[in-house]
Structures are given as structure tokens and as C-alpha cells.
Amino acid sequence: MRAKPIPRLLRDYSRRYRWSYLSGAIFLLLTNYLTVSIPGEIGHAIDALRAGQSLVRYVAIIAIMGVAIVVVRTLSRILIFNPGRHQEYLIRRDLFAKLMRLQPSFFATTTRGDVVSRASNDVTWVRTLVGFGGLQVLNVAMALSLTGWKMFALSPRLTVAALLPVLGGVVAVQWAIRRVFVLSRTAQEQLGEISEHVLGSLQGIAAIQGFVAERAFVNRFEERNQAWLKTGLQLAMVRAIALPLLVLSGGIAMFALIAVGGPMAIEGCLSVGELAAFAALLTVLLPVLRSMGWMLSVIARGRASLERIFALLDTPEDRPEGEVGFQVAAGRGPAISLRGLEFAYDEKQERPVLNDISIDLPAGVMVGLFGRTGSGKSTLLRILARLHNPLPGMVVIDGEDLLSWDLGPWRKRLAVVPQRPFLFSDTIAANIALEREPDDAEVARAVVAAALKPDLQALPNDLETVVGERGIMLSGGQRQRVALARGLYRDGDLLILDDVLSAVDHATEASLIKSLTELTRGEGGPTVLIASHRLSALRHTDIVVVLDRGRLVDSGPHDELIRRPGIYRDTWLAQQAGAFHSEEAVS
Template identity: 50%
Template sequence: MTLMLSFVRRYVMPFWLWFVAGSFFLFITNYLAVQIPIQLAKAIDAIRVGNQPQTLYYAIVTIAIMGALVIIVRTLSRVLFFTPGRLVEYQLKNDMFDKLLRLQPSFYSEWQTGDIVSRTANDMTFVRVMVGFGTLQVINITTALLLAGTQMLLLSPWLTLLILLPLGVGMIVVNVGIRRLFDLSRQSQEEMSSLSEHILASLQGVQTIQGFNAQEAFHTRFLKRNKDYMTTNLKLVNVRVITLPVLALSGAMCIWVLLAFGGPMAIRKEISVGQLVAFTSYIALLLMPLRSLGWLMSVFQRGRTSLERVMELLDVEPERPDLPDPIHTQPGKGPGFRFKHLSFAYPDDPDNPVLHDIDVELPAGKMIGVFGRTGSGKTTLLRLLSRAYNAQPEQLFVDDIDITKLHLDEWRKRMSVVTQSPFLFSDDIATNIAMGERPREEIEQAIDSAALRRDLESLPDGLDTIVGERGIMLSGGQRQRVALARALCRPFDFLILDDVLSAVDHQTEHTLIETIKQIGHSRPEAPPTTILVSHRLSALCSTDLILVLEHGKLVDKGTHQELIRREGPYKEAWELQSNKVDDEGNPIEIPCDPPSEGTDDSKEEDV
């Protein structure tokens, strides 16, 4: 109940005028519908008497006018109820999308994508139906029962009580069925989420499924989820099939009671034949909303279940330790970093730390390399720097300020990030690079900086080429360079490059490294800080400082020349990569330029 009240205050009350106006026209609709049987009774009694043509004609004209008015006011009432239902759905979707954009990756590691899609699509539809159509029917049924019931009591209280008895029994049976419908509705929606998640994951990985000839295995899993969903919905249908006809049976019993007890009363002149016919009309008037009452209960049960699922997602608080009093920093210069005995484990696996006791200082405005074997914690380190995940307090500092206290949005505005597996939207290359409104000149400049110009010339539509789902129309190297162009297209103080040169040749790699270094030279007074992760040591040897990670620990650091002179993982990798040959058996020369400026020796001592 608290959830429903909170939802009504937050989303429904802003449209209260719509509902008030709709209720007014709904009352007029039912009032006219109740008055028509009275005119019908007068007309029938006038016919029986045979000498009251004026009364008959007056009743006929009145019924025609009332019927026309019913059509008009009924239409207005539906417009006034259905419109706010759509507006509530619109606002819910806006709030949901805004919330999903603000939630951190730790949230998405715990929630399935298919479940989120189901809540933002199917569940919101049920909420909209509950708000619009459901509210209309509640007021319609309540008004019809009150007006028709009052008029029936005025005609004959005793006969009214006898007629309402079967309806009461029917309502008790329906309420028992409704409770079962609620449980099955929630189970059905959860199974729909599971089915949606499986379909979405299968479509995203269809090439992998086909490549491993795993169609049968995935189809088997789909059949199980689909069968569970079908079984639950069949149970729902069975409950409805058993429950909903009860009201129709109650209506038939009402007619029987009317004939059994009202017929003799008409013979005894206790009521007129016209009034007996009016009772028949009132029973039909009551049965129309009551027959939909079972379905209406289902709408509210599904709507309430869906509302719980929607609000559960909307009420998730973003992981923002910087709030409510974030620290603001001035952009315009590359930040320095200090790791103070940093350790980190992912929220979904807290017992297995990925980083262990890292203690190091990274100078501002320098190019920092990070090297390590697969699983050594390189990407996790970058995620903490970009605050995709939050480090523990007092373990990671930016210019002597705890990074968790920095204003998150401002911090992200200062950085550009290229992830290990860059995501491209199913749009054209220009849109993927701009990520918003960017002048065409800036996009063109970013393309040149990312060494993408020659590739664009070979594409059919150049910058306007549609890259397909996740950039499937481009090669791995082209995807990386589009992502790099996207990063270089915006101003930044901090550049994160997570193994973005793995799919390019050595010449292109050398060109890109020079471009990144040139960005620093263009801002000599406040150069940006660059963190470059790479398995290729040819990309790291030009950096000012290299961190060597192994099993989540910082095992060494220094310049390229220092690291290749002492034993360790870096030297082993250098010797292995230096002995590579091309397809013809010729040694591959690995270009390695020293950093443009010396590094402070005091920050390069052995770990």
C-alpha cells in the first residue's frame, strides 16, 4: 500500500484534473444509463394502459436524446482517463532511462539485461493499463453500482436484496481466484524476464553459437524457459476460466430470482410490468461492469506486480560516495595519482580480491604504461581510475584528494576512455565519434589523429557508413581506431587507453603513439595524463613510467630501459616479443622511441 501511495503522489497526482474531469463525465454517463430504464418503464406502462400516447412519445424522445448523450460523454470520459495513463507511462520511461544511465557498472553486474528490458517494456505497459483503464473501470463500476442499486431500492427494497444475493456469492468466489492470479502473474513476469534475457543473449552471441555448432544446446535451454512460461500462463488461464464465468452465472441467477419473485409481485400489482422490465435493465446494467470486474482485478493484480518491479528498479540508488557534498576540481591540467595500499574486489565476488596492496605514485602530465599478463588486474586498475567502480576510501587519491569524494560527473568530463572491447552503436561512424553535438571539423581532426582516414576512403559512405550492431561491419582495428577517434574528439585532462592498439600493425601503432605524445606537446604548460595498457611492449617503451602487474600486485615499475635490464615479467616479455619473425622468417624490428622528457628518478625506484 505504501508503494502504491508513493507512486500515486509521484506520478498520478500531477494529472488529477484529468481524472476529476473524467470522473464527472463518467458519472453523467452512468446517470443517463440509469435514467433510460425509468423512461423505458414509463413507455411500457403507457402502452399497457393504452390511452397515454403523449407519455409514450415523451419517453421515446427522452430515451433517444439520452442515448446520444451517453455516446458523447462516454467518449470524453475515456479520453480523459486514457490520456493521463499514457502520460504516466511516458514519465516513467523518461525517469527509468535517466536512472539506467546514472547507475554504475556494479549494478549491471548484478542485474540481467533481459530483466531490465522486460521491466521497462512489459511491466510499464501493465502499469499504464492499471492507471488509465483500471482507474476508469473502478470509478465506472462504483458509480454504476451506486446509481443502479439506489434506483432498484427505490423501486423495491425486498426484490433488490434478493437479486443482489447471488451477486454477493459470485464476488466472494472471484476474490478467492484473484489472490491466486496475483501469485501466478508475478511468476509469469519473472519467467518472461528470464526468457527475454536468454533470447537477447543468444541474438548477441549468435555468431559464437553457430561457430561452435551449439544451436541445439541453446535451443534446449530456450525450450525449457519457454515451457515454464507457457505452463504458468496456462495456470493463469485456468484460474480465469474457472473464476470469471461465476459472475455470468450470478447474473443468470439474478434473472431467475427476478422472475421467481418479481413475477408474482407484478401479478399482485405490487410493482408494475414496466418496473419489472426496468429491473431487468438494471440487472443488465450491473452485469456489464461486474463481468469485467474479474478481468479488472487481474489488471490491478498484474499492474501492482509490475509496479513493484518498476519501482524496485527506479528506487535503486546510484553508487555515489561523493554525495551529498562532492569536491569540485578545476579542469585544464593532467591529474596526478597516488595509490595508497590499494586493494579491491568486485562486489559480486568480495572474497576474491583482484588488486592487492598497490602503493605507487603516478606523476601528473605524463604518459604512464601498464603491463601485465591476462588476469593481472590492469583493466580493474583503469576502472577504479575512471570510477566505473569505486575504490575504498583513502586508498586512491587524485592530486591529494580522495577520488571517491570528487564530483563524479565533473571527473568524467575531464577524462576520455577507450576500453579494451570498444562498444560502437548501430549508427554511422560520425555519430559514433561525436557522441553528441560536435562540429564536423573536430570529427575530421579526430579521424586524422586516430589514423582512420585511409580506412574511411575505402568504405562506401565514408563517415556516413553504418557500422552495424556493435560495429560488426568494421574490422577489429577499425573499431579500435573509431573508439580512439571518439576519445580524441573531446577535450580531456586524463586519457585512458586499455589495450587499444592490439589489432593494428606496428606502423599504425607507432603513428598513434606519436599522435598521443603530440597532444601532450601541444599543452606544454598543462599536459594531460595518459594511462596506456598494452601487451605490446613496443607501445609502452615510449612512456615515461611503466607499472608491471602480476596476480593483482605491483611487482615492478620504471622506464622501459630500466625494466629490460633487470629480471622480471617485463624483461621476459620483451625478449619474447623481440624474437618475433614475420611470415617469411625475417626478424620484426620493434620500434621503440625513448620518452620525450626524462622521468623523475625519485619515482622510479624498485618496488
């Protein structure tokens, strides 16, 4: 049973600031008490004035109250707003930590824009909820009850007459708030779509300009922009009609004061001072009511944001971890055994991405993974990195089910270089080491092994060059090799290289393969898995695994595979053709 969002917020985050809130509330109570007491003093003063008495006492009291209000209101706002800031910090911290733990299966079903918006916009709304919202709730409650009480003490009849229209206004505004809330959420979503469209267009600008497709993209943008305008105008309509209702009802209350209170004063049921005090109380009350509309929308939005945040925090992490808790004996390459491995990203998909794959890969070997575009190579590698979890028993590492290894230590043994390299907008050195205190010698070694050295010399600041967003400063091949250096820096027991040679020239490829083969030589070296469709990269491996449409169709050393009919041999012949051709030309 999940807790409702606001009680959960109070329990998990607000509670630790209860003393701040409590003292803030006390100061707020004092503020409100002072505020509602002043009209009474004014009333007394007016009556004293009419009676020809001295006002010194009242003037002094009111002036002191004024000074006191500055002090206590400042304190109340600080003591209640600051916990909001602290909670904003805590929630954002927890969200970030959670996001860093969530698995790719989560990011496959949620857009990143949405996730980022939860951590930025929604958190801001929650801060407003616990700061401003909290203050307003207390303030409105206190002001309403205190002015009501003061008014009632002056004249119950007049109180009823004046507050009835106010009540009507508040009820009417309730409806509007709900509508405003729904509409602003829609507007927010539409704005999100606009953002994504703009970002996508910027990323694909070369294609847009290259194919002169600007018109098409502007048209699509206009559709989204117009949808946003429509919501915005609806929102304005509700705001225009409904939100001034509170001011209207305040005016009607003042009308009631004149129409009902005037004759009462003339009849003598009420002194002139009391009538003036009543008017002053209404003046105190109206701003509070005016802010109520805003407060209600803050609460509604904050609540919705809170739901979205908690939903994210509660997302199951899809990584059974520590249940069995095997600690891996690190320091040597693991043996991998696939036993009838099957995998589908989506249960609805007709054909699984991987189908019944069984093979034993001994410890410390260099394994080539071959297959045509879309054959499932990357998926297999991602499963080994446990970016996706296999079913129990399908992947066995050193005799134990992959799922029973602790995830953290398992990942520590890995060095994974994915097909799409991702670089942070930081220096190259920081991107390679990804540590607080990089080991410079190791970075230098990784740079050499990844054949990155010549590139560095062409860059403005060598290893300290900042690579820009997603590494935009670098070419595709350079990005790949920075990612490779990152993998080599790690000294992992299982090196997983997913098509990392696609964007490098032959000379670089040769030097990379040399680095890799050296790595696996010798006792206790790492197990290496290289996916590629360049056979030049695979021919130096100990064993090649051939995948076709998710099935294992062949496996064995390169020299054997090229002698058997199949896609491996076909590819070999195709790639050879070029080489033989050139030999003929040379001789």
C-alpha cells in the same frame, strides 16, 4: 519509510492531472447516472403503454439521453485515459534518466533484459492502471452504487435476491484473479528467459554453427519453451473455470428475478414496468461486473509493475557526489597517487582484485600499465574513471581524495576508451562526437589521430556510415579505433586506454603510438594511462606499472624494467625473440 506504491504514484505523478481526473469523473458520473436512469424510463414507458397513455415524452427523453451518453462518455474516457498516457511518458522519462545515472555495480547484479522490461512492459502496465484501471474503479463504484440504489428503490427484497449470487461470484473471482496474477508473472519471466536465450544464441551463432551445437541449443530452448507452456495451460485452466463465474452469477441473478420477481409482480407488489426496469438494470450491471475481473487483474499487475519501477527509481546511486564539491582546475593532466589501493567486486570473494597498490604518478606523464590476463589492469582503470568507487583516501588526485571531486566535472576531464568498445547504431561521426552539434574539424582530427582514415575510405558513406547494432558493420579493430577516436575527440586531461591496440596491425599500432606521444609532449598536456600486454605499445611511455594478480610488483621506465628479472622482462624477451629472429633472417 517508503510510501506504498499506489499512494506514491498518486502523489508523484497523478496529482498534477487531478483536474483532468476530476472533470473526467464528473462526466463519468453523468454517464452512469444517465445509464441507470434509462431503465426507469423504460419501466415508466411500459407501464404507460399498458395504461394506453402516450409515450412521446419517454421516447424523447430516452433518445436525448442516448445522445448525451455518447458525448459524456467520450469526454470521460478522454479526460481519464489521457493522463494515463502523460504519466506513462513521465515515468518512462524518469526511469531513463535514472538508468543513465546508475553505476556498473547495479548492472552487475541485474540483467539488462530485466531493466529494459521494466521500462517497457511495466510502464505499459502502469499506464493501463492509471488510465483504464482508474476509469474502471470509478465506473464500477459509480455503476454499482447507482444501480444498487435504483434497484433498491424498486424493490429491496428483489435487490437482495438478485445481488446475492452476484456477490458470491465476485468473491470467487477474487481468488482466481490472484492466481491469474501469479501465473502470468511466472509466464512473463519464462518469456524473458526465452528472449535472453534467443538473443544469446543469435550473438553466438558463429560458435553454435561452427561446432554443430544446434541440437544442444534447441534442447535448452525446448526446456524453457515447455516450462512456459505449462504455466500457460495452468493459466488457461484458472481462466476457464473462474472468469466465466461472473457471467454465471449474472445469469443466476436473472433467474432470481424470474423466480422471485415474477410472483411478486403477479401478486401486485411490483408493476410489470418495474419488473422490466429491474431486468434492464441487471443488464446495465452485468457488463460492469464482467469488466471487474479484468479491472482487478489490471490493478494487481499495475501494482506489481509499479513496485518494480519504484524499486528501480529508488536504487541508491552509489556515487557520493557533490558532498565536498571540489571543482577541478581543468586544462592540465592530473597527478595520480594510489595509497594502499585495495578493491574487490564482491566481498565474498577470497582474493581481492587489487591488493595494496601504492604509487605516485606525476601530472602529464604517459603511464603504461602491464600485467597478464586477469591481473587487474582494467579494474584499476575503471576505478580511476569511477565506474567503481574506491574506499576513501585510497586514490588521490592532485592532492585531493578522488571521492571528493564532483563526479560530473571529473568525468568531463576524462577520455576513457574501454577494452570492449561500445558503438551505438548511429553514424560514425555521431559515435565519435556524442554531441548534439559535432565539431567537424575536431572529428576529422580525431579520425586521423586514431588511424581510422584508411578504414573510412572503404566504407560506403565515410563518416556518415551507420554502423549497425553495436557497430556490427565494422570489424573488431575498426570498432576499437572508432572508440579511440571518440576518446581523442574529447581533449581530456586524463586519457585512459584499456588495451585498445589488441586488434590492430603493426603499422597502425605505430601510427597510433606516434599520435599518443605527440599528445603528451609539451606543457600542460594530459596524463595518459595505457593498459596493454604489447610492450611495443608500452616502451614509449614514461613509466610502466607492472601488476601481477592484483599486486604492484614493479614500476619504472621501460629501459629499467627490461634489465630487471620479472614478468616484464620475460615478456620482453619473448616478444623480442620474434624480432631478433627476423633480423637474423634479413642479414
